[in-house]
Structures are given as structure tokens and as C-alpha cells.
Amino acid sequence: MKVLILCTGNSCRSQMAHGFLQSFDKTITVCSAGTEASGKLNDKAIKAMAEIGIDISHHTSDSVDKFLATDWDYVITVCGGANDSCPAFMGKVKQRLHIGFDDPSNASGTDEFIWSEFIRVRNEIKNAFLKLYFEEIKPTLRE
Structure with missing residues (x-):
């Protein structure tokens, strides 16, 4: 089973x-x-995942x-709201899915609010x- 996100x-x-x-x-x-x-990961995403x-x-x-x-069993797009444009995948794939989430890296406000957005989105993704x-x-997988 091969999945591309x-x-x-x-x-x-x-x-x-x-x-x-x-x-x-x-x-x-x-x-x-x-x-x-x-080209790099978001530090808050790394921290939010490490927390669990x-x-x-x-x-x-x-x-x-x-x-x-590469041939993929699933290609899943995770872009969220109206500000995100979901990428199109032109490779070989058996099933395409979209599961959208807000981008917490776009959050603004206090440090506490921004962190709470990372946690909220992390939990939604989970x-x-x-x-x-x-x-x-x-x-x-059982088939």
C-alpha cells in the first residue's frame, strides 16, 4: 500500500x-x-507532533x-479553505481523496492563539x- 499526501x-x-x-x-x-x-518543515508542526x-x-x-x-494506491490532498488551491496530481493513482484542513501557519494573533490553532488542526488531522x-x-490491506 502506497499513499501520497x-x-x-x-x-x-x-x-x-x-x-x-x-x-x-x-x-x-x-x-x-x-x-x-x-524545502523545510514548520517548527510548530514538528513541536505539535512531538507533543503526542x-x-x-x-x-x-x-x-x-x-x-x-510512482504508482500510488491513494493520493490525498489536505489543502483547506478558500485561500488554498489544491494541487492536481498527474501521476498514476488508484484513488484520489480530498480531506481539507485550515493552514495553522496562516494563524495570526497571540502566541497562545497561534499555538492553539496548530493543536486544533493537528487533532482534526489525527x-x-x-x-x-x-x-x-x-x-x-486484508484483500
Whole structure:
């Protein structure tokens, strides 16, 4: 099973989703990429995931071009609101899904509010990807 998680910058939401899905099942190949990859991970995303015991600090922020020649079982876009444009994936994929989330790196206000947005989005990603794993991915692993 191979899953590619896409967003624009590949620094925050897609990285957290990548970390969660890989933590649910180590037998799944999970990668994440961006159409305009930033080249680095968001420090607050790393910290938010570390807070719950998932280390994504070793992940890399990669361009989607790196993955176009690979066959994927799932390609999942995680861009969120109206300010995000979801990337299109032109490679080989069996199933395309969209699970949108707000970008916490766009939050403004107090440090406490910004941090609370990272935690809120992290928890939303966890819940959505846990549901996806148990309802769609895990059942197909048994086939």
C-alpha cells in the first residue's frame, strides 16, 4: 500500500498527516509532497507532533515532481479553505481523496492563539486520518 499526501508547501498539514498515517501502520509506504514545496518543515508542526509522541523532524519537504513516476494506491490532498488551491496530481493513482484542513501557519494573533490553532488542526488531522485508515485503508490491506 502506497499513499501520497499532497498540499502546496509540504511543511505543515501534509507532514502531520504523513506522521499520523505512518504511526497507524508501519507497513504502509507514506510520502508527502507539495506543488510549491517550501524545502523545510514548520517548527510548530514538528513541536505539535512531538507533543503526542510522533517525530516528524526527519521528514523532508519535497516537490510533487519527485513522485510522478510512482504508482500510488491513494493520493490525498489536505489543502483547506478558500485561500488554498489544491494541487492536481498527474501521476498514476488508484484513488484520489480530498480531506481539507485550515493552514495553522496562516494563524495570526497571540502566541497562545497561534499555538492553539496548530493543536486544533493537528487533532482534526489525527481524527480524519484515523477514520480513513480504519474505514478505507485497513480493510483493503486484508484483500
